[in-house]
Amino acid sequence: MVHPAEPEFQQALNELSTTLAPFLAQAPEYKKALEIVQIPERVIQFRVLWEDDQGRPQVNNGYRVQYNSALGPYKGGLRLHPSVNLSILKFLGFEQTFKNALTGINMGGGKGGSDFDPKGKSDNEIRRFCNSFMAELSRHIGKDTDVPAGDIGTGAREIGFFFGAYKKARNEFAGILTGKGASWGGSFIRPEATGYGLVYFVEHMIAHVRSTKTFNSASTLVSISGSGNVAQYAALKAIELGATVISLSDSKGALVRKHTNGEYEGKGLTKEIVLEVQELKAKGGLLSSVRVEGYEFVPGKRPWALLPRVDIALPCATQNEVSGEEAEALINAGVKFVAEGSNMGCTQEAIDVFETSRIQGGPDAVWYAPGKAANCGGVAVSGLEMAQNSQRLTWTPQDVDSKLAGIMSNCYQNCLSTAQRWIKEEEGVLPSLVAGANISGFIKVADAMRAQGDWW
Template identity: 70%
Template sequence: MVLASEPEFEQARNELASCIAPFLEKHPEYATAFEIVQVPERVIQFRVVWEDDQGKPHVQRGYRVQFNSSLGPYKGGLRLHPTVNLSILKFLGFEQIFKNALTGINMGGGKGGSDFDPKGKSDNEIRRFCYAFMQELSRHIGADTDVPAGDIGTGGREIGFLFGAYKKLRNEWVGVLTGKGPTWGGSFTRPEATGYGLIYYCQEMIPYLNPTNSSSGISFSNPETKVLISGSGNVAQYAALKVLELGAKVMSLSDSKGALIACDDKGFTKEDIEKIAALKLKQGVLDAVVRDGLEWHAGKRPWTLVAQADIALPCATQNEVSEEEAHALLKAGVRLVAEGSNMGCTQEAIDVFEASRRAGGESAVWYAPGKASNCGGVAVSGLEMAQNSARLQWTTEEVDDKLKGIMQRCFATTYKVGAEYSVEQGSSVLPSLVVGANIAGFKKVADAMREHGDWW
């Protein structure tokens, strides 16, 4: 049962329900699996008491939602942000089940975190919180049980503190966390993986938008292709850097305070992104990066601020593209929308994009959901787990090649299943990737659950 106090989880559940409806019509026996998979196997909630630098104790809420282990150990990030609650973590854990399934790596789905806010805290305060948090979490995780990773508010510093606490508490060195430093068990390309993987997935989509392979069409190698990106964290930064490396233009980045827009048609430079990365480490606001050619729009998101663009990549947080903003993207000429964030678009925005796709034609928008297009991050986390199990480390080139292959196979799967179950007909209509991703991920998990005897 979904509670009214869990709107994010209900939205994620309803998206899956609507997308798998044509599959359930053909295979009604899977309805039981759908009822079961939406209930977490385990929800752990605990208090975390930590001391600030003045010795004053503070209490936070800690969580771990162990949603589904049919395909492997629970796998999903730890989010540290004041907005964290059970609804958000259940939505993220639910999405993680099917995202992980689409990578082809043996990982289940889970998510966790706390309403602790690392912003404005000293390194020692963050360390004390991480040690207190891990004191309870360590009872419930393990290399073959549950392998958390980073998420919003949980970067390399936090992963290091959490790993150190686990090692002291359990007296064992195992790959219990991913996102570790590359000199002590981490994988090369892990920080870049979600952003790079997003672009690799989009590269698989683009040829279908340019059936004649025209050199003037949408392409990351076309310097006239304009890309809108929201966010300015890890995902947005590395997506932007990969776009620039390939040759297209980045026209926007943003944070919780506003949007930074390129207004001179030249776009962001690599140096701009590097300045933003340094600024984010100091918890600064993007308005400090304003220069000639970059305009700051306080309290705004990028989607309504650019008159013309080709590709839109939401990379900030959930529900960051509204119905109104979706219409603005259509008006600006955007042809491809792919989520670097989890559930970046509201259901109303998805409906706008899907209606455009069904209409077909040269101005149709093709939408890719985060559970497919941003699965590169957790894919490389899975590769980090494999490297830890073998006590070895692959090169940057080896990991990047494996990441590209995973994203290519993920696209091929979502395209094929989307083509099979999309109700539209006609050579000019592209298949629904959101339908394909949800059905493919759900069926893989449901089949494993059936073979384990969870339903029959």
């Protein structure tokens, strides 16, 4: 099927279909499953009417795409951003379906949100919007039906408002959202999970190539984009392990380490600087206001083409944030590992550049990991939060972090072994993690759909 009016969704569908081709050639009976799984089970669209601080009515679009429930309740975030539309939410829900499958936890895929922009709004305006949004969404979700979470624009404040509105509307205290506060049903490590899990996944990639999975060298240069939740905790974990973080970014530009004639000045970002960025972003501030010795803010740019040397690149901002040209720049800078903390962070052109480098092999080969595998730690801990809610228990941070590390290890091993089974490569060529992730997630979802009579 072709979806010309939905470019983001079409991109995600094309990427999956292309990498599934070698598998489908060997198992053609699964072609019908691909035709069926690309259509969401349900799309809900509604009006969100709310009142601003001047007493004037404002209106936004609200959405929930309930994509696939073959493996469990629909699970995926609520995005609040002016760019939100059905194409973006369908792409995200489609990706979420296979990402959730890779966690090994019984969760289906979904996504939702609104074109409402929390930036510049007062707490009272955001609360009124959340109350109105949840008044409609509460009809369609439940702890065994659909369990949304946070996403871009939906942080702890918004989750709290959404949960309170649901509780009042339905008169029940239930685990119908994840990302809740630790004292009222949330899980430890949930804020950190996507960024931590991303680093854990890359550790396994490094171990496969170099027989060690540690970041524990200051000479390991890690470039990160974004400065939100995922970027913050990926940076903190990389710093904790001993690597050097050389960039962050936001929608206005990139904060990058200064260099002269290809040699870096000063030191990497410290934990204290990242925590300062975290506090700044919690207040809606801009990265350009952060002053760091040895770093400069470059307006209107992403970090990828600004750095002379990079070992590991972690796109953690938003979709399509690495272009083909920027992928070439990263290769010229010596990058060896690229793993997406954002969903579909690389354009298809960038993926093609990285995959071509991998296939060519040799010491300069780049190994790329797609977001549906590398960043599944966030939704994995959301699944663990659902389990804790069902038991009315709270596990320790150490327990949750240990389970997260195990989930990321299993996800990596599944992607690796699936690629090795279904994709024939030249001797010495690294397996395609993007193919491994897509095939592994797809088979799991398709087999569950077939068992339930959704295709035959």
